[in-house]
Amino acid sequence: MKIHVYDTHVLTAQGQHIHFDVLVNDEHIERVQxxxxxxxAKLKVPATEIKQHRCNFCHSEVASPNVQQQIAEQGHSIIRL
Structure with a gap:
């Protein structure tokens, strides 16, 4: 399965930097944000606490079996960096 990787950076109002990748297939590209x-939200970072947010396409690659399973089950996979 070919997937697309979106490099995501968030800076909170308290200065915390959160970096993660959102991995999706062609079917879910519109839902990356x-x-x-x-x-x-799972990390308990409310939208009101986000000072800067960037989610840019990085590259496409062949997904590992684990990532393929996550995308099949929930439409995406997240990798915390």
Whole structure:
């Protein structure tokens, strides 16, 4: 399965830098921002605390079996960097 990697950087109002990748297939490209926001919510970072946010396409690659399974189950995979 070919997937697309979106390099995501968030700076909170308190100065915390959060860096992660959002991995999706062709079917879910339009939902990358939504998946990033869901992940931040799981980290308990509310939108009001985000000072800067960047989520840019980085590259495409062949997904590992684990990432393929996550995308099949939830539409995306997140890798915390």
């Amino acid at each position: 939504e998946f990033a926001e869901q992940y931040l």
